[in-house]
Structures are given as C-alpha cells and as structure tokens.
Amino acid sequence: MKRSPLLNGRRLETHVTLKPAASNSWQDGHPHAVEPESRRESEGAEVTTKSYYTRFWILFIFSFLAWFEGAQWNTWGPISESVSVAFPGWGAETVAMMGNWGSIMFVVGIVPMCWFMEAKGVRAGLLACAGLIAAGTVMRIIPFATSSDVFFTVMSHLCAICVGLAATMAIAPTIAAVWFPPEERTTATAVSQVLNQLGNVGSYLEPLLVRSPRNGTTTEEIRSDIKRLLYIDAAIAVALLVAILVYFPKKPPLPPSVTSSVERYDFLTSIKKVFRNRDPLLVTISYGITVGIPLTWFSVLNFSLLELGIHQDDAMWVGLLAVVASGASGLLAGRATDLVYGHVKATLLALTEATLACFFWFFLLAWGAVAASRWQVYVSVVGGLALNFATAPLFMELAVEVSYPCPEVVVGGMLTGADNFVGLLFLLLFFIPNIGYEWVTYSLLATGALAIVPLLLVRENYARSSIDRADIHEASTTLT
The missing domain is CATH 1.20.1250.20 (MFS general substrate transporter like domains)
Incomplete structure (x- = not known):
C-alpha cells in the first residue's frame, strides 16, 4: 500500500514560538528539548518540530557500536603472526576468510535486515545489530572452557558471520533523519561513518594487548593474550547491548523536522x-x-x-x-x-x-x-x-x-x-x-x-x- 507524500504537497507556513520545554524524564522516553518548538500549518494540518539533547546520546551509542563493528571486522589481521603461532591450524587463508565473512554476510543479509529495520523501527533494528555482535563475541570465548582449537576456529567463523549480518551502517541515515534537524543530518551521518572507519584504527591497537612471537614469548603467553583480548571484546559488546536496552527510544516525542513526521x-x-x-x-x-x-x-x-x-x-x-x-x-x-x-x-x-x-x-x-x-x-x-x-x-x-x-x-x-x-x-x-x-x-x-x-x-x-x-x-x- 502506498503512503501519501507530505501533506499532499501543499505549501507550509512556519510559526516559531520560544517557550520552555516540558519537564520529562529519561525513563519515560521523553528527553529535554533544547531548541524551540516549530509549528508548521497547512490548511488545518499542523506539524510541531523540536530537537532534543538526547540526540547526541543516540548518536554516541550508535557511533560507538559502528566503531566496534568496524574493529571486529578486522580483528585478526593486525595480530595474524601471533594467531598463527597460538593456533597452528590457522594460516593466512583462515585470517583472510575471517575478514571476507563480513562482506559476504553483509551482502547476503542486507535485504532481510533492512526489511526488519523498516518494519520494526530504529530501536528494534539497532537491538538486532547489537545482539548479533554480542552473540558472536560471546560464542567466540565459549571454547576457552574446552581448550579445543577446532571448536575455537568454528566459533570464530560464526562470530565473523554474526558481525557481518549486523548491517549497522545501513541504519545511519535513518538515525540522522529521525533524531536530527535538517542542518545537522549530513554531519550526523558522517560521524557514524567516520567512527566505523576508525574501527580499523582500534583493531591496529590490538598488538598492545597481544604480544608478537618474538623475544622469547611462549605460545601459552600468546594464547593467554588472545583470550584476554577476546574477553574484552565480549564485555564491550554486551555492555553496548545493555546500554541500548536501557535507553534507546524508537523516536523522539516530537520530530526534529517536518519530513521526519511523514510516513x-x-x-x-x-x-x-x-x-x-x-x-x-x-x-x-x-x-x-x-x-x-x-x-x-x-x-x-x-x-x-x-x-x-x-x-x-x-x-x-x-x-x-x-x-x-x-x-x-x-x-x-x-x-x-x-x-x-x-x-x-x-x-x-x-x-x-x-x-x-x-x-x-x-x-x-x-x-x-x-x-x-x-x-x-x-x-x-x-x-x-x-x-x-x-x-x-x-x-x-x-x-x-x-x-x-x-x-x-x-x-x-x-x-x-x-x-x-x-x-x-x-x-x-x-x-x-x-x-x-x-x-x-x-x-x-x-x-x-x-x-x-x-x-x-x-x-x-x-x-x-x-x-x-x-x-x-x-x-x-x-x-x-
């Protein structure tokens, strides 16, 4: 079923009224307004717009998730030498395949993920993305209880698949449209894209936690370093999921722009x-x-x-x-x-x-x-x-x-x-x-x-x- 365009294309008249915003709580999903209300009228149809402080919290959490996803796509490349020593069954092909899973699963899963995000909204879509990443990183540390290298390899592949399916960046323009006024939309999209790209920098910091197979470092020491890194990754992923569960509204009480209110x-x-x-x-x-x-x-x-x-x-x-x-x-x-x-x-x-x-x-x-x-x-x-x-x-x-x-x-x-x-x-x-x-x-x-x-x-x-x-x-x- 088609949905009608904005107000049947009729011209809008704008009247801006400066007045204090209603006091609302974080718990009920109504954050404090920081800009004046704007009412636009067109032959009886009125759209009231308002921007909120919490749009920056929304952008921060989303961009942090985008950064973390970018880092997870490139988990193994910066420590490939250490991984090859710690897990002898791994080689250049295994490390390369871990990275390839991201692109493969993104292409495979982008259509159903976009359908889900469009049907259920921003909150449900982002919970799905964060849930996939958290599930993958947690699955990756389960084999540490068994000391099975084969089990660890399988779970690492599954983690890479989950991260690839989490099409987080597809929702970037929606976050900007739902929460940000017109003069900030492109900037908001750019921030999340930049943080996703900077995730590569985060992955290149991994050698600070994982020692290279030089200077007498033993295999067990390297395995211990890798375990610590993956435990940290799982903790960050779960923390992000919890943060989104606690507070990430589907949309603000009032739209930041006229077109944000249009179906x-x-x-x-x-x-x-x-x-x-x-x-x-x-x-x-x-x-x-x-x-x-x-x-x-x-x-x-x-x-x-x-x-x-x-x-x-x-x-x-x-x-x-x-x-x-x-x-x-x-x-x-x-x-x-x-x-x-x-x-x-x-x-x-x-x-x-x-x-x-x-x-x-x-x-x-x-x-x-x-x-x-x-x-x-x-x-x-x-x-x-x-x-x-x-x-x-x-x-x-x-x-x-x-x-x-x-x-x-x-x-x-x-x-x-x-x-x-x-x-x-x-x-x-x-x-x-x-x-x-x-x-x-x-x-x-x-x-x-x-x-x-x-x-x-x-x-x-x-x-x-x-x-x-x-x-x-x-x-x-x-x-x-």
Whole structure:
C-alpha cells in the first residue's frame, strides 16, 4: 500500500514560538528539548518540530557500536603472526576468510535486515545489530572452557558471520533523519561513518594487548593474550547491548523536522520505486565503485606498498594516517554540506576528480614512470583515501534526497550493500593464481573514472530538504 507524500504537497507556513520545554524524564522516553518548538500549518494540518539533547546520546551509542563493528571486522589481521603461532591450524587463508565473512554476510543479509529495520523501527533494528555482535563475541570465548582449537576456529567463523549480518551502517541515515534537524543530518551521518572507519584504527591497537612471537614469548603467553583480548571484546559488546536496552527510544516525542513526521513508503513499495527511478540507481552505482574498491584496498594495502619497497612497519603508518585523514575529511565534508546546502553533486564531482588525481599519481609511482620516494607514496595514498572517504556521507545524503519519500534505511542498505558487493568482488580477484598486484592500480584508476559517468547523469533533486528548509527561504517566522 502506498503512503501519501507530505501533506499532499501543499505549501507550509512556519510559526516559531520560544517557550520552555516540558519537564520529562529519561525513563519515560521523553528527553529535554533544547531548541524551540516549530509549528508548521497547512490548511488545518499542523506539524510541531523540536530537537532534543538526547540526540547526541543516540548518536554516541550508535557511533560507538559502528566503531566496534568496524574493529571486529578486522580483528585478526593486525595480530595474524601471533594467531598463527597460538593456533597452528590457522594460516593466512583462515585470517583472510575471517575478514571476507563480513562482506559476504553483509551482502547476503542486507535485504532481510533492512526489511526488519523498516518494519520494526530504529530501536528494534539497532537491538538486532547489537545482539548479533554480542552473540558472536560471546560464542567466540565459549571454547576457552574446552581448550579445543577446532571448536575455537568454528566459533570464530560464526562470530565473523554474526558481525557481518549486523548491517549497522545501513541504519545511519535513518538515525540522522529521525533524531536530527535538517542542518545537522549530513554531519550526523558522517560521524557514524567516520567512527566505523576508525574501527580499523582500534583493531591496529590490538598488538598492545597481544604480544608478537618474538623475544622469547611462549605460545601459552600468546594464547593467554588472545583470550584476554577476546574477553574484552565480549564485555564491550554486551555492555553496548545493555546500554541500548536501557535507553534507546524508537523516536523522539516530537520530530526534529517536518519530513521526519511523514510516513514513508512500505518496504516492497520502496524497492519498486527505487528500481524504477534512475537517479537512486545511478547514485548507488557511483557510490559502489567509488567507495567499495578503495576501502577494500585499504585492508590489503601492504601488498601494493611492498612493490614500492615500503615494508610492514612503514605500511602501518601509511594505513593509520590514511584512516585518521579519512575521518577528518568525512567530518569536514559532512559539516560543510549542512552549512552550505544545495551543492552536493558538484562537491562529489570535485572530490572524485581529486581522488582520481591522487590515484593516478600512485599509478605512475607503481609503474616506475615517476621515481618513487617515501613522501610521494604517503601523499598519494593518504590523500587519495582521505578524499575518497569524504564522498561517503555526501553520496548517502544525495541518495536519500533523490529517493524521498522512500525510507532512509532502504536507501542506506542499498548503498552499503553495493560497496560491500564491489569490495567482495575485488577481494575475490586475489584468489586467482599468479595474478600478482599490478592490476590493483588499474582498479584504483577505474574507481574514479567509471564513477564520474553515472554521477554526471544524476538529476540533482532536494525533495526532502526543500520541505524542511522552506522556512529559511519562503516562510514567515515569528518569535514571541
């Protein structure tokens, strides 16, 4: 059944009244308001909007879960040497498969998870994500009571599957739409995406807890370190689940914007609408190509850098700088979009072209056309990845706008599913015998070049924001 668009498309008049917010308690799910109520009337239909302090708590818990999920996707890579010694049955293939489960299960489970989130709401959806992650990390420590390496390996695979099924980032634009006013939505989406990316940094801190098999460290000592790490992971996952159970409302008492109060299409109708509309499809294709390959390349960056004489120790710093720079660029891009709205497509084209320039520079270094030096490798790789990641929140915002009034979770799931699918195909190419690594630089160039074409064909349309920001341009505002 189709749900009617906002107020039958009639013009809104805005009247803002400053008055104290009602005193509400955390227990009853009615947090304190921090901004004035805004009433918008249209021929008898009235929408009252309000923002709440607790939107920052909601964003904090969600972003922390996104960060933790990102760290769990990359649990074993940073301590692969230690794991191979502690559990002799493990090898490079096992460690790689643990990471691959994330992309595989995300692609497999994204449709049912998006349906569940759309049908049951933000709270139920996030509880499902946190529950899967908590269940997986707890299952992973159960074998420690039996001392069975085979049991531990099986449970570790199941944990990776559960973490992959928890499609947490698909709900990011929904959190922003349900809890944040129009001038903060892109920033809120960027914060959670950045924290998810910074989860990789968290995983690279694991060697602080797990000793490497050097300097006389025994196998039992390494196994003990790994157990301690996994116990900590399980404790964090359970604590996050409890925090969401204690306080994470489905939605605020009053919506932060007019469009937040509008019923969206149901799940099946949304799928049909999206696949019949060329603009969301073009944005999805461009996003999948633009973001999917570079973010996946980051997990195997060492192999490309080794070809240029950059070994593991230096490659670690390239990776860390790239993640930090990506986080900063994502936040800046999101905030700038909120402050200066209406230029998302132009900004995306500029960032994509700048990314392509950096990756072309790296291509010249890899092929010897330009004499490679350490600073050039750092700048081309870190700059390319940072500029590339800055496009992520903007793509998400543009996709939601051109798909409105389809639910944000459907759009977010479609985009994150696309980039995980492309990333999975990229990783599968490494299993081709004797393929080498030269093809990777071609893939990076294709990332920028092929993504620009569908993006140019997108018809820019700010259907949602034109309603929410109408009072800035055309409605009368009265303060009393």
